[in-house]
Amino acid sequence: MTISNLNLVGTLPLLFLSAWACGLLLVDLWIPGDRKHMTGWMALSGFAITFFWVSSNLGQREEAFGGMLAIDGFSNLLHLVFLGSGILATLLALNYLKQHDIERGEFYPLMLFSVVGMMIMSMAKDLIVVFLALEMLSIPLYVLVGFARTRADSEESALKYFLLGAFSSAFQVYGIALIYGATQATGFAAIGDAVAISGASPLLLAGIGLMLVGLAFKVSAVPLHMWTPDVYQGAPSVVTGFMSVGAKAAGFAAIVRIFFSAFHSLAADWAPVIVLFAVLSTVIGNVAAISQTSIKRMLAFSSIAHAGYVFVAIVPGGYGALSDFAASAVIFYLAAYGLTNIGAWSVVIAVDHADGMGSDISNYAGLARRSPGLAAAMTLFMLSLTGLPPTMGFVAKFYVFRAALAAGYTWLVVVGVVTVLISAYYYLRVIVVMWMNSGDGQVVTPRALNFTVGVTAAATLVLGLLPGPLMAIVESSVRGLF
Amino acid sequence: MLLQELLRDYLPIAILLFVATGMAFAMVALGHLFGPRRDGKAKLMPYESGMTPIGSAVRRMPVRYYLIAVLFVLFDIEVIFLLPWAVVLRKLGLFGLIEMLVFVTILLVGYIYVWKKGALEWE
Numbered sequence: 001m002t003i004s005n006l007n008l009v010g011t012l013p014l015l016f017l018s019a020w021a022c023g024l025l026l027v028d029l030w031i032p033g034d035r036k037h038m039t040g041w042m043a044l045s046g047f048a049i050t051f052f053w054v055s056s057n058l059g060q061r062e063e064a065f066g067g068m069l070a071i072d073g074f075s076n077l078l079h080l081v082f083l084g085s086g087i088l089a090t091l092l093a094l095n096y097l098k099q100h101d102i103e104r105g106e107f108y109p110l111m112l113f114s115v116v117g118m119m120i121m122s123m124a125k126d127l128i129v130v131f132l133a134l135e136m137l138s139i140p141l142y143v144l145v146g147f148a149r150t151r152a153d154s155e156e157s158a159l160k161y162f163l164l165g166a167f168s169s170a171f172q173v174y175g176i177a178l179i180y181g182a183t184q185a186t187g188f189a190a191i192g193d194a195v196a197i198s199g200a201s202p203l204l205l206a207g208i209g210l211m212l213v214g215l216a217f218k219v220s221a222v223p224l225h226m227w228t229p230d231v232y233q234g235a236p237s238v239v240t241g242f243m244s245v246g247a248k249a250a251g252f253a254a255i256v257r258i259f260f261s262a263f264h265s266l267a268a269d270w271a272p273v274i275v276l277f278a279v280l281s282t283v284i285g286n287v288a289a290i291s292q293t294s295i296k297r298m299l300a301f302s303s304i305a306h307a308g309y310v311f312v313a314i315v316p317g318g319y320g321a322l323s324d325f326a327a328s329a330v331i332f333y334l335a336a337y338g339l340t341n342i343g344a345w346s347v348v349i350a351v352d353h354a355d356g357m358g359s360d361i362s363n364y365a366g367l368a369r370r371s372p373g374l375a376a377a378m379t380l381f382m383l384s385l386t387g388l389p390p391t392m393g394f395v396a397k398f399y400v401f402r403a404a405l406a407a408g409y410t411w412l413v414v415v416g417v418v419t420v421l422i423s424a425y426y427y428l429r430v431i432v433v434m435w436m437n438s439g440d441g442q443v444v445t446p447r448a449l450n451f452t453v454g455v456t457a458a459a460t461l462v463l464g465l466l467p468g469p470l471m472a473i474v475e476s477s478v479r480g481l482f
Numbered sequence: 483m484l485l486q487e488l489l490r491d492y493l494p495i496a497i498l499l500f501v502a503t504g505m506a507f508a509m510v511a512l513g514h515l516f517g518p519r520r521d522g523k524a525k526l527m528p529y530e531s532g533m534t535p536i537g538s539a540v541r542r543m544p545v546r547y548y549l550i551a552v553l554f555v556l557f558d559i560e561v562i563f564l565l566p567w568a569v570v571l572r573k574l575g576l577f578g579l580i581e582m583l584v585f586v587t588i589l590l591v592g593y594i595y596v597w598k599k600g601a602l603e604w605e
Contacts (some may be wrong), residue, residue, distance in 0.1 A: 025595055
């Protein structure tokens with residue numbers, strides 16, 4: 001490798017954010033303990049600069065580091081999802097950490113490092129890079145999940161997440177080793193060529209399966225979802241909001257790139273497995289969410305179900321001309337889920353803090369009378385998570401199901417729609433409790449939280465009513481990539 | 483065909499494995515057969531560098547050792563990467579030098595962090 005094929009210019013936003021994270025870790029050492037929010041604002045500005053930098057150059061198509069990284073519309077759009085969730089979560093963290101008395105400067109650099117890992121994951125064109133990125137995004141998350149170390153359940157969830165995560169990483173590495181053994185390559189293009197000639201061998205299929213285990217764990221798909229409810233409940237809620245969007249989107253980015261480019265010709269072999277993930281996740285996630293009384297656990301099971309819907313969009317990826325369409329559906333769904341889910345978690349944070357309230361769904365009784373704005377936003381988020389118009393969630397589900405229909409998976413779409421109907425029960429129950437029951441307790445929300453809820457609610461509504469421009473951007477930047 | 487090549491490549495390792503295992507068993511067996519037997523209480527005690535063993539092996543340790551061990555592993559890895567790099571430094575040229583500078587700078591950030599946080603102080 002030489003300097004000329006590194007293409008440092010193309011990866012400048014990524015390098016900038018990494019350097020910003022390292023710098024912030026040092027700067028934070030000299031910031032006094034009672035002014036740690038300054039670190040937060042600096043992290044926020046790093047995220048914001050990178051966000052606008054990436055969004056100013058969406059359509060580029062380049063390679064970097066000798067073909068190990070791709071800089072294209074797919075990675076750039078997902079970068080916006082990661083950076084956006086980073087911005088919103090940092091805004092929430094500014095007050096959250098202080099209120100819970102866990103304000104430490106390391107929180108923000110860890111968040112930056114994790115986002116850098118996610119960004120690399122969506123650019124990866126080599127299995128080694130996928131693994132590096134996976135570790136880079138996971139290790140800071142393990143620490144962040146246990147950040148409220150004075151609470152036993154935060155520590156417990158960090159340990160669970162760490163042990164199971166390390167185990168799933170081992171599966172992934174073993175899978176990579178087997179794939180390398182079968183194809184003598186780690187780059188996606190070279191693997192794709194080797195597979196096209198040799199076809200599927202047992203060694204290769206075993207490798208693909210093991211790698212899929214590692215990635216499906218990250219996106220919390222059934223049957224690798226066991227950790228999700230405990231971790232989402234025990235982790236600080238800002239971290240949960242962040243990781244439920246970021247880590248999931250990063251995992252799906254890797255799955256799309258690997259399966260659409262490296263194992264494109266093996267679609268007949270992997271499509272049934274993806275279909276199985278989709279069906280199990282949507283059915284089990286939604287059915288288990290019904291019986292939850294804690295809103296955090298309910299949202300955790302809902303995030304398992306949403307992973308299933310993204311898998312529905314991945315299924316058509318093996319059908320030649322449809323793979324671009326499938327990739328755009330995945331991006332659009334992840335963006336919709338990200339906006340809505342972070343919004344919902346900010347409402348959860350607001351209600352969790354209020355006097356005499358908590359994270360039970362019964363605590364939301366009468367919220368509409370006490371804080372109409374918050375309740376209206378939560379109503380919108382619940383409608384969007386269900387997939388009802390006029391929200392972005394509806395458009396995203398429509399997009400996903402249309403992709404599956406085009407590939408001829410009518411029965412999968414029927415399963416999807418039935419599970420959406422099941423999910424309506426528990427999402428709409430929150431709305432009923434908020435608007436029709438009565439309760440007491442005052443909810444006071446800090447300004448940053450109001451801003452986060454406002455922005456996500458407005459985006460959910462506006463992009464639900466006018467999805468055209470965003471869809472056009474997504475489709476034009478992904479066209480011809482896979 | 484492939485299997486034959488595989489066998490030929492791994493044959494020396496297989497021989498080494500057999501010889502090493504066989505030698506270990508042979509030594510124990512020969513000592514048992516020909517050696518004099520003088521049993522005593524001292525011979526059945528766990529060996530602790532010639533001293534009389536004190537207490538159980540499972541006991542509480544200061545948690546500081548843990549931190550030191552983790553930091554040692556971290557910066558030990560740095561040396562593991564530096565050594566092969568130093569061997570081929572001339573071949574890699576300026577590019578390799580810059581790469582290693584970036585790597586060491588990132589580790590330096592961690593080092594400064596650890597230092598300033600007081601993790602290197604014993605008291």
